[in-house]
Amino acid sequence: MRNITAAATTAVETPSPDAAVEVRGICKMYADMEALRSIDLDFPAGKLTTLLGPSGCGKTTLLKIIAGLIPATSGEVRVNGVAVTGPGPERAFVFQDFALMPWATVMRNVAFGLELKGMGKAERQAIARKYIAEVGLSGFEEKYPHELSGGMRQRVGLARAFAVNADVLLLDEPFSAVDEQNRRKFQEDLLRLVDLEKKTFIFVTHSIEEAVYCSDRIVILSRRPGRVAQIIEPEIDRTASPDAIRRDQGYLDTVEEIWQGLKRYVD
Template sequence: MQQAARSTIKAAATNDEAIVQVRGIDKTYGDIEALRNVDLEFSRGKLTTLLGPSGCGKTTLLKIIAGLVPATAGEIRVNGRVVTGPGPERAFVFQDFALMPWATVMRNVAFGLELRGVNAAERKRIATHYIEEVGLVGFEDKYPHELSGGMRQRVGIARAFSVNADVLLLDEPFSAVDEQNRRKFQEDLLRLVDLEKKTFIFVTHSIEEAVYVSDRIVLLSPRPGRISQIIDPKIDRSASPDDIRRDPGYLNTVEEIWDGLRHYVD
């Protein structure tokens, strides 16, 4: 394959404007070492994907950053403050949607605001805005069991955006939807990244998805998860979705990553 517009691949990266700092993170579960000495920085306003073989610790690292799982060693800082648990500056989008089955779309989207004591009128205004942004107008009064899997995931994404967190943590958010919806979600995500100017940390198993949506890709090694490579895709985001997926830079980056991962796959 012609090596045009290749991505930049390097062993480490730092950024003076990093909003999330990961320092020397280790994680063990009993005698299983999940992560070893992970050092990373996540830049403000960018989307970084954690990618690697199954069991490499991608979701574990995401949950440590979220404050949902404690590290065995090391520390996480967000906006310069050490993470000791969940906080309002971070919002998590779960793979399994994690919606309240007894609550409407509107109540689910507004629930984080309700927990923060935001008044009802303001909750409705903010929730309505993000329901519109994710394409669920007309479904405000529906319950999760009345929605498709893709629509339920849109509710989860709208809920995460509604609380105005600085950092959005997304754990394989599109894995439960079909390929057509997945591609549409990827395009919508890029639009929201550009619109919201938040910091996104994204976990996926899909190389193609990672290259399509990411400003940066962090490759983790098999367990114990360590930083293997950091890749900066050189993708022209002004091109149409179809043109991006046909672009030599996109295709070459997908192949480079696969070359680095193929020997880890059984």
Template sequence: MANPMPARAADQSGTATSDAIVEVRDICKRYGDIEALRGINLEFERGKLTTLLGPSGCGKTTLLKIIAGLVPATSGQIRINGKVVTGPGPERAFVFQDFALMPWATVLRNVGFGLELKGVPQAERHRIAKHYIGEVGLSGFEEKYPHELSGGMRQRVGIARAFSVNADVLLLDEPFSAVDEQNRRKFQEDLLQLVEKERKTFLFVTHSIEEAVYVSDRIVLLSPRPGRVSQIIEPNIDRSAAPDVIRRDKGYLDVVEEIWQGLRQYAE
């Protein structure tokens, strides 16, 4: 495999693209006396996967939830497709770290629940739900309940549910943190296939530098609290090679090391 192009540091304003579906403008967030985020300005390009990365407590999940409309900003504005966000909306879907499945509902109903809320007829929502259950590798488990599934399988249900509502923007909060390393790597590969196939916009939160470099078109590094944009890196990984080749490639490893050197001062 030829070495991928070296990582490129993008404009730290985050406004490097004119095809932005998500615009973050001067976002600040306070919880009482605690300033969680300060002056965040970013744009997220349609059809790309951007990862938010930084030390614990830097506001990654807070920013993701503000974009989702689940948490109000103290000041600033979020726009999706040019419209100001005032709360959750159908153009966004959130994948929670803790799965957030309904324990009393089958896999089929959990995946189709967003469609049920939208009033989609049962036959149609079952068709769509079964399609995405298959896409995440869970065909045959439609009638199982969450307690009958492994942690990795439950997370796949959450991802299928997010895809089923056909949202433009998918927000994933550490979706693979609860699974073992073997499944985590498989999920990363599956995620890249879904990104390529679905052409959605993905905003991804992780604590793993290696994971961020492997899956991302762009990585936004946030500073310690109050979280600010400290650097934007574009890994430029050539993903046409086999996964094990990519993970051993010097270009990939150099980007991982570059990010680690930027973050190591904040390690506890």
């Protein structure tokens, strides 16, 4: 395990020349609360970076600022060198609650972003069908969200994000609503898609085990106001089987070290 910064409320990352997303001096204030303080981070292109920390530390807030869904109080986010001023086609967001259109079929939901871009029906459906297959939902194209399990609805959300061909995919606890068996399968599917698509992923989770299993890098945020406390790069042999990874001593030691660091924030 590579430990990039020691646990400290003033940890600052050295700028990376291959960063797809650059976060500089991000602060977020609400009326009576400071959510984030002086966040400086780079997110490398083609990697999966996880935001991890105690409840209320600002993980989802930071993700939504990067997405352009909410404004920062101060600071700047740049994606591919361009300042973020709102949502953009180079970013796609996968919501925790799926955010599917209940009146639309799986095909229509997955193709919707392409429809908004003005793409023709045949072309957008061909692209949608490809990603529906990638997430294991072939044969469900004409089903509606209420006819699907929670896990299947989350797969539709993932397929929709992939279909728009965004450079950066932002995932807000995408597996929190599914059972443990499906969660592990989704984690394996996600790693396959990360390797296949070569996109930049920013992933929010509360699960230490999930973060270590899935991530190239883990950014640990402190208790509110969220600050960068530590950055870890798990050294995991991704060619090993999922069961072998989960039994690997390096994996287990990294999980334990992160827990020892985080538990001081647990009330």
